[in-house]
Amino acid sequence: MSELVIIGSERSEAGIPAAMEILRRGGSALDAVERGLQLCEDNLADHYVGTGGLPNARGIVELDASIMVGSTRAFGAVAAVKDFPNPISIARAVLEKLPQHAFLVGEGAEAFADYLGFTRAELLTPEAKELWLAQLKTVPSESIEGENTKATTGDERYRMAALELVTRMSPHDGPWGTINIIAMDKSGEIVCGVSTSGYPYKHPGRVGDSAVPGAGNYSDIRYGAAACTGRGELALRSGTSRTVVENMRSGMTPEDACFAALQEARALPDDFRAELRCLALTPDGRHGGAAGMEGSTYTLMTENSTEPEFRPRKALI
Ligand code: GLY
Numbered sequence: 450m451s452e453l454v455i456i457g458s459e460r461s462e463a464g465i466p467a468a469m470e471i472l473r474r475g476g477s478a479l480d481a482v483e484r485g486l487q488l489c490e491d492n493l494a495d496h497y498v499g500t501g502g503l504p505n506a507r508g509i510v511e512l513d514a515s516i517m518v519g520s521t522r523a524f525g526a527v528a529a530v531k532d533f534p535n536p537i538s539i540a541r542a543v544l545e546k547l548p549q550h551a552f553l554v555g556e557g558a559e560a561f562a563d564y565l566g567f568t569r570a571e572l573l574t575p576e577a578k579e580l581w582l583a584q585l586k587t588v589p590s591e592s593i594e595g596e597n598t599k600a601t602t603g604d605e606r607y608r609m610a611a612l613e614l615v616t617r618m619s620p621h622d623g624p625w626g627t628i629n630i631i632a633m634d635k636s637g638e639i640v641c642g643v644s645t646s647g648y649p650y651k652h653p654g655r656v657g658d659s660a661v662p663g664a665g666n667y668s669d670i671r672y673g674a675a676a677c678t679g680r681g682e683l684a685l686r687s688g689t690s691r692t693v694v695e696n697m698r699s700g701m702t703p704e705d706a707c708f709a710a711l712q713e714a715r716a717l718p719d720d721f722r723a724e725l726r727c728l729a730l731t732p733d734g735r736h737g738g739a740a741g742m743e744g745s746t747y748t749l750m751t752e753n754s755t756e757p758e759f760r761p762r763k764a765l766i
Contacts, residue, residue: 450639455481456728456736458629458678460495461748462757464488465638468632469750478632482516485630486537486644493574493673497626501574502646504581505653506614510572512536512646513660515552516544519639519670519702524551526660527558529653532726534567537644539567540660552660571644581649585612587708603680603722610721611650627659629676631668631730639730641666641674641690648681651654656683672698673732675707679725679741687714693729703729704737708763711739715765726762738762 453472457465468485472478490499490512492681497503504510515534525544525697530536536657539562546565555560563569627645628737634640643666645659658665658681665681667690675693677684684690689710696706708728713726728738739762740746746759 450635451633451658452734453633453728454634454734454736455485455630456631456730456752457485457631457748458728459626459746459748460487461485461628461630463492464493464630465748465750468630469754472632472634473752475635478634479518479640480641481515481632481634481699482630483537483642485629485632486514486642487535488539488667488734489628490535492500493576496577496580496647498628499509499536499642499646500570500572501577502572503577503649504573505647505655506611506708507653508573508578508581509653510577511648511651511653512572512644513656514540514642514644515542515660515662515666515672516640516642517662517666517668519641519668519674519736520667524662526552527554528552528656528660529555530558530562531571532559532564532571533567534572535567537642548728551662554656555654563666575585583651584608603719607648607721607723608650614650614652627665627678629678629728631674631676632735633730633732637670637732639668639670639674641668641676643676658684658689661685663688665690667691670693670732673703673730675727675729677727680719680721680723682721683714683719683725687716689714689727693695693727697729697731702737703731703735704739704763706726707737707739708765710719711741711765715741728762736760739765741765
């Protein structure tokens with residue numbers, strides 16, 4: 450019998466205690482991950498996932514989510530989904546009820562959710578709308594100083610590009626962060642789930658790494674599971690989650706495996722560079738994480754935990 454372990458990214462503590470309770474009662478890692486992420490998606494104070502997520506360049510919330518089972522490497526994902534508050538549950542339904550496919554996007558994913566009876570809801574909360582509008586009015590620091598219009602960081606460059614995009618696209622008057630949860634149940638099954646509203650101000654239809662197997666999510670019961678948060682384009686280009694799992698396969702600790710995968714992603718040229726983070730869990734219950742900056746943590750609960758603990762991630766400096 451395996452020990453019960455759940456790890457998650459920053460802000461996953463909104464869902465991990467309930468997920469652990471499911472495992473303690475003998476429930477599956479699949480149930481635990483889905484429930485944990487549902488609670489995160491329903492957390493209105495979290496503006497990077499589910500209801501209350503920050504919208505795209507047109508002011509519309511589009512959600513991505515995926516779930517992967519380590520023993521079969523079965524994968525279910527949805528991307529660019531509007532109007533449904535729990536994309537992780539639609540992703541699970543793709544995995545279980547649509548075995549001939551693994552990944553649905555946009556209207557097709559929404560039609561599938563309608564067919565299964567999922568309830569539609571307004572995802573753009575007044576607070577998220579206000580944050581979205583406030584950011585649009587923010588001018589990057591170098592422009593404020595009047596030196597030139599070249600932004601200093603990837604985030605600032607991204608915002609400037611997004612602002613330009615919104616100006617062009619909008620006909621009306623008008624530390625982001627995905628959530629990862631990885632759970633191991635009593636049978637030793639390892640399930641990895643990821644949910645996000647994606648990059649704020651993204652181009653409509655943009656899909657990041659969260660819904661893409663090998664990029665933002667990967668689970669293989671032989672070696673372990675890994676997931677990413679942060680700049681999804683880098684994880685897409687470098688296959689970061691799969692790289693972490695391959696690194697663990699070659700004998701690295703979870704922390705070193707994450708660190709090496711992030712180093713590989715960091716070597717890619719990227720004008721819009723922003724932080725990428727990852728975390729990983731092995732079949733024998735070891736875990737670790739790495740991040741592009743100091744001070745990042747991941748969340749941990751084991752069978753005997755009374756509350757979530759926060760563990761440091763190794764920083765790329
Ligand atoms: N990592 C989430 C995203 O880039 O959408």
